[in-house]
Amino acid sequence: MATYDRLQRMALVLKPTDEEPLGAYYAYEFPQIWARELHKRVFQRARQSDDDEEWHGLPLWAVTSGITALLPHVLVGNSSGRQGKVWLAWNHQDGSPTPDGELIVELVRSGLVVAAMSKNEKARLRGRPEPIDVTELVSVMENFKGSDLRGGLRRLRIEKDRILRDAEYKVLPNLLAARLVSEDWQVDHTGWEWDEAGTPTRLKKYGTSRWHRVAADEGAELISWPPYVYESKNETPYPWSYTLRLTAQNYALDPSSECLIHARVGIRRWARGNVWDGKRAITSYLFTPSPWANATSPFGKTRMRWQPGPKGKKEGKMVWDDVLAETLARYTSHHYLPSPSELAADPYAFFKPADGASPLAGVVFRDGLGQYAKHSVGKGVSARDRWQIFHQLAAALSAVTKPETPLQRIPVPVRPRPSADQLLSIDQPSLTRAIPQGIAIDVLWNTTTMRDEALATLNTAFGQPVPQVRQDQAGPSRHEYVLETDGISVVVTTQPVGEIAGALQVDSTIKNRKDRIRQATTPRRATTVERLRPACPSSHQRFALIEMPDADAYNTAEHDPKQAVKAAAASIGVLAQNITPPKPTGTLPGQETVGTRRQRVAKSVMDLLVRQTGLLTHPSAPGTANSPLVDVTTVGFWVVRRNKESRALLPLAVSHAPDEPFARIRLPHNDAWMPIHQGLLTLADFDIERRLAHERIQEFFQEVTEEVCDGSDIALLTLAQNLRSSCPGLTNGNLTSDGLAFNAEAPIPADRRKGLRHIRLRTNVRDETSQHYSFTESGEEGDVGVGSALWADPHRPRHFFSTAKKPATAGNGSPKGSRLEAHWGCTGKDENKDRIYGMKHDTLQDVWNPALLEILVACHGPDDDPAPWAALVHQQRYEASHFSDPLALPAVLHLAHKVSEHILPHYLVEPITEYDG
Numbered sequence: 007m008a009t010y011d012r013l014q015r016m017a018l019v020l021k022p023t024d025e026e027p028l029g030a031y032y033a034y035e036f037p038q039i040w041a042r043e044l045h046k047r048v049f050q051r052a053r054q055s056d057d058d059e060e061w062h063g064l065p066l067w068a069v070t071s072g073i074t075a076l077l078p079h080v081l082v083g084n085s086s087g088r089q090g091k092v093w094l095a096w097n098h099q100d101g102s103p104t105p106d107g108e109l110i111v112e113l114v115r116s117g118l119v120v121a122a123m124s125k126n127e128k129a130r131l132r133g134r135p136e137p138i139d140v141t142e143l144v145s146v147m148e149n150f151k152g153s154d155l156r157g158g159l160r161r162l163r164i165e166k167d168r169i170l171r172d173a174e175y176k177v178l179p180n181l182l183a184a185r186l187v188s189e190d191w192q193v194d195h196t197g198w199e200w201d202e203a204g205t206p207t208r209l210k211k212y213g214t215s216r217w218h219r220v221a222a223d224e225g226a227e228l229i230s231w232p233p234y235v236y237e238s239k240n241e242t243p244y245p246w247s248y249t250l251r252l253t254a255q256n257y258a259l260d261p262s263s264e265c266l267i268h269a270r271v272g273i274r275r276w277a278r279g280n281v282w283d284g285k286r287a288i289t290s291y292l293f294t295p296s297p298w299a300n301a302t303s304p305f306g307k308t309r310m311r312w313q314p315g316p317k318g319k320k321e322g323k324m325v326w327d328d329v330l331a332e333t334l335a336r337y338t339s340h341h342y343l344p345s346p347s348e349l350a351a352d353p354y355a356f357f358k359p360a361d362g363a364s365p366l367a368g369v370v371f372r373d374g375l376g377q378y379a380k381h382s383v384g385k386g387v388s389a390r391d392r393w394q395i396f397h398q399l400a401a402a403l404s405a406v407t408k409p410e411t412p413l414q415r416i417p418v419p420v421r422p423r424p425s426a427d428q429l430l431s432i433d434q435p436s437l438t439r440a441i442p443q444g445i446a447i448d449v450l451w452n453t454t455t456m457r458d459e460a461l462a463t464l465n466t467a468f469g470q471p472v473p474q475v476r477q478d479q480a481g482p483s484r485h486e487y488v489l490e491t492d493g494i495s496v497v498v499t500t501q502p503v504g505e506i507a508g509a510l511q512v513d514s515t516i517k518n519r520k521d522r523i524r525q526a527t528t529p530r531r532a533t534t535v536e537r538l539r540p541a542c543p544s545s546h547q548r549f550a551l552i553e554m555p556d557a558d559a560y561n562t563a564e565h566d567p568k569q570a571v572k573a574a575a576a577s578i579g580v581l582a583q584n585i586t587p588p589k590p591t592g593t594l595p596g597q598e599t600v601g602t603r604r605q606r607v608a609k610s611v612m613d614l615l616v617r618q619t620g621l622l623t624h625p626s627a628p629g630t631a632n633s634p635l636v637d638v639t640t641v642g643f644w645v646v647r648r649n650k651e652s653r654a655l656l657p658l659a660v661s662h663a664p665d666e667p668f669a670r671i672r673l674p675h676n677d678a679w680m681p682i683h684q685g686l687l688t689l690a691d692f693d694i695e696r697r698l699a700h701e702r703i704q705e706f707f708q709e710v711t712e713e714v715c716d717g718s719d720i721a722l723l724t725l726a727q728n729l730r731s732s733c734p735g736l737t738n739g740n741l742t743s744d745g746l747a748f749n750a751e752a753p754i755p756a757d758r759r760k761g762l763r764h765i766r767l768r769t770n771v772r773d774e775t776s777q778h779y780s781f782t783e784s785g786e787e788g789d790v791g792v793g794s795a796l797w798a799d800p801h802r803p804r805h806f807f808s809t810a811k812k813p814a815t816a817g818n819g820s821p822k823g824s825r826l827e828a829h830w831g832c833t834g835k836d837e838n839k840d841r842i843y844g845m846k847h848d849t850l851q852d853v854w855n856p857a858l859l860e861i862l863v864a865c866h867g868p869d870d871d872p873a874p875w876a877a878l879v880h881q882q883r884y885e886a887s888h889f890s891d892p893l894a895l896p897a898v899l900h901l902a903h904k905v906s907e908h909i910l911p912h913y914l915v916e917p918i919t920e921y922d923g
Contacts, residue, residue: 010782010791013793015777017255018408019407023406031159031162031181032098034093035090036064040114041088048139067121067329068330073094079098079102092177124332169739176225187228187302188302193230220291227250233247243278251773252267253268257738273825275383275385281371282375283311289307289309290346290367290368307330308330324347324349326346344356353368353369384853386854389822392777392855414798420625420884420892430612432616433621434469436621440621440667440681444496446499449461451500460607460611464489506571510560510565512526530574532574538575548580549614554567554585572584576690581687583618609888616888622667628877629874629875633874639718641722642659645703648910656697658674659710660672660682662885668682669897671684672710686905722746723765723899724765743864746759763875765861765862765863766864775858776858780792795808804863805862811892829845894918
């Protein structure tokens with residue numbers, strides 16, 4: 007296996023365009039004369055409670071998205087309707103038409119009516135009064151005139167030492183995408199053919215990708231069109247396309263030096279059979295024809311969902327989940343669009359009409375769309391396909407961009423992947439130091455299979471023989487036994503889970519969501535407390551392993567009792583972990599093998615006793631060989647936030663000292679650094695304030711910074727995407743070399759942060775780190791793969807990047823393979839079990855690629871080499887002793903992120919990475 011010494015980020019640096027602008031566009035603000043009247047007379051409803059809907063702006067999403075999807079010259083839109091924001095950016099090139107003001111007025115009127123009717127319909131379904139007076143809305147819109155639209159011509163130039171303005175970050179990638187499509191840019195998928203001896207003989211073209219724009223909320227999106235089709239052995243067609251997303255980015259510390267375009271290549275598999283999902287929305291593309299369409303017209307993207315019928319009846323229908331489809335239909339004609347029910351029933355009929363007409367719509371395939379929805383083409387895009395598309399993209403844009411300089415590997419030792427036995431062995435001396443008083447574990451079971459697996463796993467984890475459950479212990483009574491360990495007292499109790507795992511009884515007549523949830527959870531919390539309260543008082547730290555179905559077993563998230571049970575357990579000092587019931591034994595979808603079942607039980611047990619107690623290892627040789635680090639305390643700052651909202655809930659800090667085998671946590675409500683398990687129990691107190699203002703969050707982080715800076719070596723880790731909304735001092739534009747400020751206007755003096763090194767991280771969320779592929783410096787062009795290492799930027803001495811080792815559960819697709827091209831590889835084994843080599847396609851294989859973690863050593867000492875501090879972050883991705891694979895973040899930030907699950911339901915926890923395929 008090749009050891010790659012170079013990593014190519016799929017990032018293009020824009021060249022200065024001082025003489026000739028990159029493009030020009032008309033920038034239109036949503037007319038404020040319209041906005042004022044709409045706010046004053048129509049959209050003036052105030053928020054009545056914390057759970058009530060709040061109008062943050064005008065409902066312009068469907069209006070703007072519809073206009074973008076129908077008018078090819080509209081590059082991008084901002085749906086806020088706020089003053090000073092570019093509402094519509096109209097591409098202006100030689101010979102292109104100027105905007106038709108009256109047409110845009112009619113589109114705005116139609117879109118607002120659809121949005122208003124949709125809001126009213128949702129309110130009626132919830133038993134609430136209609137929030138919008140449609141008659142008044144129509145009256146207001148009668149005064150809209152095309153002359154109200156005022157736009158100025160802007161020329162987009164890339165200049166050195168100039169930062170892009172807000173709208174330009176969205177306009178720039180769309181300008182480039184429109185240019186590519188208008189010039190009919192194509193990607194040739196060409197690869198070598200090999201002879202029987204494994205020698206490349208000649209180049210062969212396997213396919214050509216042409217591209218179509220897609221109206222996207224983030225950046226610019228292109229999709230290969232027409233799609234490719236894989237035919238199975240029984241001649242079943244499975245359509246799919248490549249996707250390419252472009253986003254504008256910049257660097258920290260010197261954001262004005264260079265502007266970047268990050269390219270993200272993915273795969274879009276199209277559904278061909280009946281699709282259904284009772285809980286999650288289903289994404290669809292609308293290939294809507296219009297009188298204004300041309301070669302650069304984008305596809306629209308919308309969603310549909312299942313709307314249940316009357317309670318107690320097995321009825322329902324598919325409906326649009328947003329108002330884009332209805333808006334497009336009103337803009338053009340209902341004749342052009344299928345109903346969501348028809349589209350879900352037979353997606354392929356609209357994707358590939360039998361009469362040979364143009365496709366009308368396509369449903370995006372994903373797992374979980376019902377028993378009739380299957381796809382043979384694998385997930386993800388290989389390094390070879392990434393290289394193929396990116397290097398031809400770079401050539402097409404070579405007049406205005408150049409590829410970013412490749413990164414260089416830095417050798418850094420990390421923990422080897424532990425064996426299965428090591429993963430299932432608790433470090434008892436470390437656990438004793440974290441919890442010296444001993445532990446008590448309640449196993450609440452619903453099936454004897456999971457009870458026996460849990461007991462066997464617990465005994466194995468503590469180095470004890472697997473217990474034999476006697477017949478008298480299999481009944482509904484409570485049973486207890488003691489594990490005879492050398493270092494720590496362990497008491498195990500078993501009892502049936504009973505009604506604790508049943509669905510909550512939700513009173514749908516209660517309209518206020520908070521009141522409805524309180525009514526449903528109060529009895530369950532009381533039952534949980536009664537069942538888990540110990541018969542005799544004990545000083546042992548208590549844990550509970552509870553068998554409960556996963557979320558799909560309950561009608562809605564409100565019926566799922568897990569959060570209520572976990573909170574009730576914590577209120578009496580019990581940390582809980584769920585395990586799901588056994589699946590049927592087998593290898594088919596919906597089944598599991600005995601080995602797989604044991605692995606997931608082991609994962610739950612170790613998550614309970616290792617992760618929730620904060621047990622961590624230390625790197626064997628922290629730093630680099632040339633610059634080792636000694637006695638460094640790592641501290642991570644985190645803000646627990648609601649998903650998709652910038653409003654912060656709770657700041658916290660997690661630390662790992664060099665002389666302790668476990669992490670500690672610091673909360674705003676307590677001056678002490680507590681072991682992780684105590685902090686999690688503290689957070690169960692509902693009287694604790696969990697929604698702090700940004701100013702208080704900044705004050706807390708500054709207080710903790712000054713508290714830990716006692717002159718010893720401190721590595722402070724932050725994640726940009728998590729903290730920037732609460733701490734603007736950490737944004738690219740405000741971050742300074744060797745300074746630290748959470749409030750940009752109040753930097754922390756150097757004498758109050760002695761010994762501190764601040765290392766700011768970024769993940770691939772919102773494409774802030776790019777995709778990539780690896781190669782050897784002496785290798786052939788196109789001979790690429792993926793590499794696991796720490797990487798240095800040769801032009802920016804503070805910037806480093808980390809890629810992780812391939813996880814054991816990753817797909818078996820080769821990074822050298824391709825969805826289209828054949829490559830030389832192992833095709834099977836002969837009768838002697840020796841490998842056979844030949845040409846093969848990886849169309850059906852799932853492909854894994856490591857996400858790129860950016861490590862910026864923003865603040866260090868005057869004599870420091872930043873490389874060992876970056877190496878420490880890379881090594882700490884391997885510190886979780888209960889996890890075989892590297893973490894997405896270093897251990898202290900991983901633990902901090904996991905705290906979110908003790909405060910919020912899992913579906914509200916903010917993601918830290920995005921799917922990379």
